[in-house]
Each structure stands twice: as structure tokens, then as C-alpha cells.
Amino acid sequence: MTNQKNRFFTLVFSCCPGAGEMYMGLYKQGISLMLLFFGTVAVSAWTRLDELCILLPVVWCYSFFHTHNLRQMPAETFAEVEDKYIFEERFDFREDWKLTEKHQRLFGWLLLFLGLSIIWRTGLDLLGTFFQMSNLFWYLNRSIPQVIMALIVLYGALRLMRAPKDGAAEESMETAEEEKTTN
Known part of the structure; x- marks a missing residue:
């Protein structure tokens, strides 16, 4: 080359x-x-x-x-x-596409901001259309996919931000196994 x-x-x-x-x-x-x-x-x-x-x-x-x-x-x-x-270099795409905890939280906050921004803008536009009823059905038809996408993004953001740490997940599994053996 x-x-x-x-x-x-x-x-x-x-x-x-x-x-x-x-x-x-x-x-x-x-x-x-x-x-x-x-x-x-x-x-x-x-x-x-x-x-x-x-x-x-x-x-x-x-x-x-x-x-x-x-x-x-x-x-x-x-x-x-x-x-x-x-x-x-930042993400290892070969192993399960997992992000580090630091990047996972950052990406989660970015998705949360994106989802809230979409809902905010769509909500404001929707309130504006209540004063012009002729455009309401056209706007609802156009904005429903955006609201659904925003909800999906928000769900993904919350899942990423609440994901247990790898060590915490292993500890909770070990604790559950110990409780089973003691009973």
C-alpha cells in the first residue's frame, strides 16, 4: 500500500x-x-x-x-x-460487545439525554397543535414513531445505567447459591 x-x-x-x-x-x-x-x-x-x-x-x-x-x-x-x-481501541468489538463500566454509564447518560430531548421537543410540538386542531391528526401520525423511539432509547439508557457490575453479579449469584445450600 x-x-x-x-x-x-x-x-x-x-x-x-x-x-x-x-x-x-x-x-x-x-x-x-x-x-x-x-x-x-x-x-x-x-x-x-x-x-x-x-x-x-x-x-x-x-x-x-x-x-x-x-x-x-x-x-x-x-x-x-x-x-x-x-x-x-475504546471498545472491544470481538468479545460480546461489552462496554467498560465508565463508558457504559457515559453512553447511558447520552441515551437518557437524547430520549428526554426527543420527548420534550415532541411534547412541546404536540401542545402547540392543540391550538390548531386541523393539524393534530397529521402531527400525531408523524410524531408517534419518534415517541416510540424515544421510549426505546430511554429504556436502553436506564438498563445501561442500572446494569450490575460484573463483580456484583457474581457475588449475588454466589450468595444465592449459599442460601440454597443452607436451606
């Missing part, structure tokens, strides 16, 4: 998050960045949380400059670059 790619095509592909990395031969990194960028757009549009779009310039700039840094690396250094998914 070589990083001596055409400057013009490197510039063109680096304008789309992930495409520049894929042009350089780093497909896992490119797919990760594309999914992060376009997934944020999709979730933001679907949940109507425009605040999520604040992440888009960050992902775009990272991808753009990362591509150009890869192109300017010496060939020996570029040959040592490992093609791996962006979040592979």
Missing part, C-alpha cells in the same frame, strides 16, 4: 468524510468516518435534534486533515499505519 496518490484526487476525495481514507487504502477508517458523519446526519434528521449537527464539522475536519496527513507521511511510516475502525 502506498500513500503516493494523485494530489487532485486526494483533495477531491478528502472533501467527503471517509472517502479520502478509503482512497488511501484505509477502508476500515474510511467506513468508520462515513458512518459517523452520515449516521449523525440521519439521527439528527430522524429525531429532529439539530443540536447533533455540531459534531459534523468536527468529523469533517478530522477526516479532511487526516487524509492530507496520511498523504504527506514518508512511505515507511505510512506502511506502518494500521487500518482499524476508529472506536476499536
Whole structure:
């Protein structure tokens, strides 16, 4: 794999998050960045949380400059670059997709915030439609999937935040076994 790619095509592909990395031969990194960028757009549009779009310039700039840094690396250094998914170091995707307790709580709080935001915005919009009864049925039809998704997200957040620690689960199982043997 070589990083001596055409400057013009490197510039063109680096304008789309992930495409520049894929042009350089780093497909896992490119797919990760594309999914992060376009997934944020999709979730933001679907949940109507425009605040999520604040992440888009960050992902775009990272991808753009990362591509150009890869192109300017010496060939020996570029040959040592490992093609791996962006979040592979933070999460172990090979073993049961478990998060560490710290990441589990953080992800739980993020999901809780996302779910509450969706319900809040939907509730405010719903109250506004009570004053315009002609739009009520149209709005209910449009907002029911969003409310259901928000409830699912909230349920997942609460499950993650209340999940027992690995050691606590083992201790409770041992205690239950001890109680059975004493009876």
C-alpha cells in the first residue's frame, strides 16, 4: 500500500468524510468516518435534534486533515499505519460487545439525554397543535414513531445505567447459591 496518490484526487476525495481514507487504502477508517458523519446526519434528521449537527464539522475536519496527513507521511511510516475502525481501541468489538463500566454509564447518560430531548421537543410540538386542531391528526401520525423511539432509547439508557457490575453479579449469584445450600 502506498500513500503516493494523485494530489487532485486526494483533495477531491478528502472533501467527503471517509472517502479520502478509503482512497488511501484505509477502508476500515474510511467506513468508520462515513458512518459517523452520515449516521449523525440521519439521527439528527430522524429525531429532529439539530443540536447533533455540531459534531459534523468536527468529523469533517478530522477526516479532511487526516487524509492530507496520511498523504504527506514518508512511505515507511505510512506502511506502518494500521487500518482499524476508529472506536476499536475504546471498545472491544470481538468479545460480546461489552462496554467498560465508565463508558457504559457515559453512553447511558447520552441515551437518557437524547430520549428526554426527543420527548420534550415532541411534547412541546404536540401542545402547540392543540391550538390548531386541523393539524393534530397529521402531527400525531408523524410524531408517534419518534415517541416510540424515544421510549426505546430511554429504556436502553436506564438498563445501561442500572446494569450490575460484573463483580456484583457474581457475588449475588454466589450468595444465592449459599442460601440454597443452607436451606
